[in-house]
Structures are given as structure tokens and as C-alpha cells.
Amino acid sequence: MKIMRFLFVIAVSITWLAGCSKATTEDGKEIIQVAVSAEVNPPFLLADENNEPIGYDIDYLNEVEKRLPQYEFEYVWGEEESNLIGVGAGKFDFAMNWFFSNPEREERFLYPETPYGYSITGLIVHEDTDDIHSLDDMTERELAPVAASGGLRSILNEYNENNDPDIPLITVGSPSNENNLRRVESGRSDAAFLNITTFHAIQEHLHLDLKVGAVVSREPVYAVFHPDHHQLAEDINRVTEELIEDGTLPALAEKWFGVDFFQDLEDISPEDFG
């Protein structure tokens, strides 16, 4: 993704002079441009039959919109890297799609304090595999191919930076979850690293001889804001806290994921995803 970073620099240097214009609706609401990732990731985000975004992310934003009458959200599809460039350049106000936080991104963007959800990542192994319980067990094994960038990759990169020996990684442009899982089932790979909810959703179609070998982490996910949008980020942050406290978001999590990920990680075991 070096090219993308290079593009980002170009886009920013071209646009450094620009301020942010404020568009409003007829009844005086401020229009907020929300970039949603076209690389859909159900159940966080997916497209309905009219290609409108739906999912946990959108249900959450609808709740936020209800409580912040001064804003109106307008959703714009775009590929993730392109969305992040757009947020950096001020074209969009914030980007949405289960963004993990990492130091590199925190430098470039404004992150709210409170995550609006969690992504529970895990190692998916063959039914008969009983000796993979954490990432530590993967240093001598083969992990199915992973993408060059993105949230899952950054977890693996961080592990490899902090631990020795490394987990050997095979990098491909856009790994297919289906292929990866079939690799694990056939024994060509020992485990696949992905979102546990994604795994269960795929299993409903494929019914492979696989299981969750280990829950690796519970990653907080955030909306990512343009660095100058303090007011907007604060407003949304406040509402997010309210929504978690009054049970709205936990209920949405149950609806889309079948598990309330606002509980502690210790309380969530592989069996919870039965």
C-alpha cells in the first residue's frame, strides 16, 4: 500500500490550502458526508438490494442521528483507502467501517474515545486440531494468506514486532475468506485468521469441518474523523457512550452478531459463538 500512501501525500499537499465548507439542508441541519467502505464487511456493513448501505454500522449511525438533530448524515460509497484519503483531504467528514486503531492512523486522523463496537478476531482451525490456542502456536505453523494492509494484518504485524520467532505470513492482494477456509479444511494451511462473526456467517453457507481454535483479541472499532472535526467527534462520542449505557448498542450487537461484544473478553469463549 505504499502507492496509496504516496497518493495520500499528493492529495494532501495539493489540498493543504483548503478549508472545509459547510453545507446545510433546507431546515438548517448540517450535512455530514460519511464515507462508507465499498469493501463491504457484513454484518458490520453490507449493501441491500438497492445498493444502500445497511448493517450494524448503519443502525448505529441512525441511532446517533436521532439524538443529534443538528446533523444529517449522507452516505457515500468508496474504497477504503480512497475514503481515508478523502477524509484526510476534507472531502468527507468521517469514514465508517470497523476501523481498528493503530498508531499510524491516529497520527493522521481524529479518533473518538469510545469505540462503537468490537471485532472479535480468532484463529479458525480444523475440527481435529487441538493444539492451536493462541497466536504463539502459529510460529511453526502455516497461516492462510493475509492481505497486505488492514486491521487484521496490523494485529499480526504487531505480534511479529513484539515477539520472536515471527509468525510466517503469506501476503496476497485480496485474500478470499472462502479459499482460506477451504485451505484449512484440506490441511494446506493450519489456521486462518479472521473475524469470528465472519467465520460463522460463512459457515452457514459452507458447513466446513472447522471450528474456532482461539479467540485472539477483541479489537475496538471506531469511526475515523477529519483531524479538525473536534466538535462532531465529541458529539458523536458522547452519544455513543449514552447508547452503550442505555443498552441500545448491546441490543444491536445481539441483533447483528448474536453476541454482546461489550462484555469483557474473558467472558467470551469460543463456545459463545457455538
Next chain:
Amino acid sequence: MSFGLGDWISMIGQVMDRLPLTLALLFVSLFFAIVIGIIIAYIRLEKIPILHQLATIYLSFTRSTPLVVQLFLVYFGIPQLLLVFGIDINHWSRFVFVVITFSLHTGAYLSEVFRSSYLAVGKDQLEAAYSVGMTYLQALRRIMIPQAFRVALPNAGNHTIELLKDTALAFTIGMVDMMGQVLFIIGNNYGVGMFEIYVAIAIVYWVICIVIEAVISLIERSLMKKHASISH
């Protein structure tokens, strides 16, 4: 998930729903690309000062940078640049940005096609036209352009096909064209059935290209008739 006939039909149906958008992108961009191509070719042929140098820089830039970079520059860069002058075009439809990018991109290539085909006809024919008393415009219309058009056609056809495939990039900035629909289907299915969907979209693009090729060869053949010569 195994793919039955019904799944294939519904999948191709979903993709074909986006065909009008892809074709609209193709034809609108192609129209402006031809206009740009003719203007740039004229400027370079006539070596009009200043414009000639600017056109050369434009050609060099457009042909030496990836299309996706140009798309980002047009989509993110130009609006911000204009904001400095107080002009806000951020709320324009993405269709406009995509068409601007593709027109500029393909226009650069077409200008070279037009220029080379004009040169292929040769200056001596222009001089011959002058010698029988034609004006420059008459010579262009009756002698140069009809022949240059014939030379340009196969290459212009190539660039049309190239442009069709380039339209798949529109999804980068979120325009849901045929390729965008494919990626939505893959994403909504968690990547299940990726291979089948790529086979389907490959066939769809292929068929469109075959149609374009057929149209071009039809035009070529009809031109051939008008251009009957002794040797063939």
C-alpha cells in the same frame, strides 16, 4: 454454496442492472475524449505556441501516470483547489468526476491516434489539394479527414475497448458500475463464490467488447467500399 443455474441467472441479472451506467460512462467519456483528442491533435499539428507546450505536458503527464492516480487527483484534488477560489464543487455527482478523468485520459491517447493518422495521409496530398484550388478547410474536409479517419479507426477502436475496461475503476470512488456490483455481491457473501462471479463478469465484459469490435469492423468495411482502388 454450490452454484445452480438459478444463481447464475440472478447474479448476471444483478450485474446487468448496472450495464446502463457502465455504458453511459463509456459513451459520455468517449464523446468528450474525441473532442479533446481532436483539439489537442490540432494544437500539436499546427504547433500553436504556448498551447503546444501545454498540450505536450498534458500528454506526457496523462500517459505516464496510473489512471487511478488521475482519478484521485480529479476527485479529491480539483474540488479542493477550486475551494481556494471560493468555488465549491464537492457536491457534484461522482459521475462528473469520473467522466472528467476518463475523458482527459482517453483524450490524450486519442489525440496521438488522430495526429499520427493525419500525418500518415501525408503533406503531399494537402499540397495536391491546394494545387487544384481547394482552401485549407476544403482540403481537410474532402481529402485529409476521410483518409485519416480510416487510418485512425482500428486504433480508436482499441482505445474504446480500453476505456470500457477502465470504467471498472469508477468503483474506487464508489460509483456502483458493473464491477462495483460484482464486488458488492462478493462482499455481501463474505467472499463465497468469488470465482463464479469473476467468471460471470469476465463473460459480460467480453461480450460487450465483441459488440464494440463488430461495430468498428462494420464501419471499417463500409469505408472500404467508398475507398475502392484499382488494386483491390
